[in-house]
Amino acid sequence: MAGLTAHTLTCVKRDRVLFADLSFTLPAGSLTYLRGPNGAGKTSLLRLLTGLSLPDQGEILFNDAPIAECLPQFHASLTYIGHKPGLNSALSAIENLQYWCAQHSIGFSLDTAYKVLTILGLVGLEDIPIRMLSAGQQRRVALARLWLKSADVWILDEPFTALDVNGIKLLETHMRSHVEQGGTVITTSHQALSEVAGPVTLLDLEYRI
Amino acid sequence: MKALWSGIFKRDLALAFRQRSELAQPLMFLLMVVTLFPLGVGPGPATLQKIGPGVIWIAAILSSLLAMDRMFRDDFWDGSMEQYLLSGQSVWAISAVKVLVHWLVSFVPLLILSPLLALFLNLTVQMYTALMLTLLLGTPLLSLVGAIAVGLTVGLQRGGVLLALLLIPVFIPLLIFATSAVDAAALQLPYRAHLAIIGAMLLAAMAAAPMAIAYALKVSQN
Numbered sequence: 001m002a003g004l005t006a007h008t009l010t011c012v013k014r015d016r017v018l019f020a021d022l023s024f025t026l027p028a029g030s031l032t033y034l035r036g037p038n039g040a041g042k043t044s045l046l047r048l049l050t051g052l053s054l055p056d057q058g059e060i061l062f063n064d065a066p067i068a069e070c071l072p073q074f075h076a077s078l079t080y081i082g083h084k085p086g087l088n089s090a091l092s093a094i095e096n097l098q099y100w101c102a103q104h105s106i107g108f109s110l111d112t113a114y115k116v117l118t119i120l121g122l123v124g125l126e127d128i129p130i131r132m133l134s135a136g137q138q139r140r141v142a143l144a145r146l147w148l149k150s151a152d153v154w155i156l157d158e159p160f161t162a163l164d165v166n167g168i169k170l171l172e173t174h175m176r177s178h179v180e181q182g183g184t185v186i187t188t189s190h191q192a193l194s195e196v197a198g199p200v201t202l203l204d205l206e207y208r209i
Numbered sequence: 210m211k212a213l214w215s216g217i218f219k220r221d222l223a224l225a226f227r228q229r230s231e232l233a234q235p236l237m238f239l240l241m242v243v244t245l246f247p248l249g250v251g252p253g254p255a256t257l258q259k260i261g262p263g264v265i266w267i268a269a270i271l272s273s274l275l276a277m278d279r280m281f282r283d284d285f286w287d288g289s290m291e292q293y294l295l296s297g298q299s300v301w302a303i304s305a306v307k308v309l310v311h312w313l314v315s316f317v318p319l320l321i322l323s324p325l326l327a328l329f330l331n332l333t334v335q336m337y338t339a340l341m342l343t344l345l346l347g348t349p350l351l352s353l354v355g356a357i358a359v360g361l362t363v364g365l366q367r368g369g370v371l372l373a374l375l376l377i378p379v380f381i382p383l384l385i386f387a388t389s390a391v392d393a394a395a396l397q398l399p400y401r402a403h404l405a406i407i408g409a410m411l412l413a414a415m416a417a418a419p420m421a422i423a424y425a426l427k428v429s430q431n
Contacts, residue, residue: 027296047430050295051293051295052294052295052430053430053431054431071297073298075295075296075297076297078295080291080295082288082290082291083288084286084287084288084291085287085288086287086288086291086292087287087288087289088220088224088283088284088287088289089283089287090224090227091220091223091224091227095220095223099215099216099217099219099220100216100292100379101216102211102212102216103217103292103296104212104214104216104217104220104296104297105211105212105290105296105297105298115213142387162303177278207324
């Protein structure tokens with residue numbers, strides 16, 4: 001089963017130890033809610049888990065193999081949505097998603113894309129440059145990737161930012177159905193997840209001085 | 210391969226055509242710099258012919274620096290770069306495609322404009338042929354080497370001037386060989402050796418630059 005294991009991770013930023021000897025497992029079929037105050041290293045930890053940056057010590061295992069050794073397979077079964085939406089502001093929602101799918105070698109059909117954007121409540125906004133959309137709508141376009149790519153592991157950094165109540169509920173429902181199908185989700189958020197999201201494992205980071 | 214073609218190449222071309230003004234401005238800058246020279250140093254045909262190749266090359270280098278950071282700047286700040294790195298495509302191949310598109314949209318228009326510049330500066334046909342050949346071999350080199358520096362400075366808030374300071378010294382050898390090729394052409398001497406050296410620099414850059422760009426981009430994420 002797909003799962004992600006962190007083994008004695010240490011991350012140092014500007015001579016400050018964010019966390020040290022951190023070990024945990026994100027088993028398949030689980031939703032992990034990463035908590036911690038500002039500056040505790042939540043984003044740094046998530047970026048380590050994606051392989052975008054490298055830990056100062058320790059390693060991350062995907063299906064019991066270090067991610068450095070199976071990077072293409074790992075990235076093929078990963079969707080990461082970071083702080084930055086990863087959308088070009090001059091391109092429309094459809095174009096952004098189409099090029100993203102092509103980069104990730106996912107089959108793309110306009111029908112599917114329109115369907116996903118309809119679920120996300122973006123009907124009529126598909127062809128407008130992203131910069132004309134509101135922050136919440138931009139976030140919804142970024143989140144459309146979770147519907148388009150069938151990845152096992154989702155790493156989400158503050159996915160609820162700028163979303164309205166309906167948007168939050170929609171995403172929580174989607175996370176729950178993903179977990180029920182055996183997917184792995186790790187997310188950060190400033191508001192507690194509601195019961196819509198299903199059973200949650202908590203992972204706390206402390207602010208270290 | 211298909212991922213690079215329809216995910217990166219087509220995307221960058223579409224973006225370039227959507228942001229036409231950003232591409233036209235460096236070209237206008239080039240045109241204006243070149244027209245300043247006859248006004249500044251006097252319109253004597255012999256003088257212009259003497260300084261012409263150097264003026265065109267220096268203007269091309271300076272104007273290319275203006276738009277160089279377009280290559281990765283937006284992708285870095287809007288997070289597209291993170292998505293590239295997680296796409297499963299090799300980063301060096303993505304970099305190579307982005308450099309190719311950059312060359313197509315910023316230097317091919319310059320090549321098309323170059324007969325006009327040659328006319329402004331009273332270059333002979335032999336000189337113009339040599340200039341065209343040096344531009345054809347030299348401008349991809351500008352894109353390739355420039356991309357390494359853009360990759361290194363992309364995470365900085367104001368990397369523009371630093372980029373110029375890093376790159377101008379690196380372009381000196383290219384400038385020397387390119388202008389001396391045109392000088393040789395003016396004297397009806399063979400200039401194949403100059404072209405061969407520029408070609409060799411280009412081949413070396415083609416082999417090494419994509420790896421260096423990929424490394425710089427990965428480091429910029431840390």
